Amino acid sequence: MKKRDNSKINVHPLSLGLCEHCGKLLTIQDMPYGSIDAEWYCPKCKKIINSKTFGWEKTPKGEWKKARWVGEDGKWTDKEPEEEFDLGCWHISKQLPIS
Numbered sequence: 001m002k003k004r005d006n007s008k009i010n011v012h013p014l015s016l017g018l019c020e021h022c023g024k025l026l027t028i029q030d031m032p033y034g035s036i037d038a039e040w041y042c043p044k045c046k047k048i049i050n051s052k053t054f055g056w057e058k059t060p061k062g063e064w065k066k067a068r069w070v071g072e073d074g075k076w077t078d079k080e081p082e083e084e085f086d087l088g089c090w091h092i093s094k095q096l097p098i099s
Contacts, residue, residue: 008091013081016070016092017054021047025074025088028054 015028022045031040042049051057055068055076070092071077072085084093 008086009089011090011092013069013092013094014066015054016087017049018070018074018076019045019047019049020053021045021049025070026053027090 011027011029017026017028018024019026019042022042024042024044026042026049030043032038038050040049040053041047042053051064055066055070056064057067059065066080068076068078069080070087071079071081072087074087081092081094084091084095086092
């Protein structure tokens with residue numbers, strides 16, 4: 001495991017996403033409080049983003065499921081991260097509480 005840089009902002013991998021319009025790395029933690037199916041705007045390109053931006057999909061039963069993850073390279077992957085890592089100004093770890 002890498003040594004933790006305490007200057008990084010803690011982010012849980014469940015909250016990471018990528019704007020489908022401009023590719024900006026985002027976290028739900030920075031979005032206004034609301035439902036996962038709310039309509040938000042990308043802070044960079046100002047276009048509408050939503051649950052798919054953060055890799056979430058509704059199952060046929062109407063339940064939310066994380067279908068895509070942001071990997072260590074800052075790109076989409078279908079594999080959930082197993083190890084913690086740093087990505088820009090964020091420290092990504094499943095050991096962190098989801099806020």
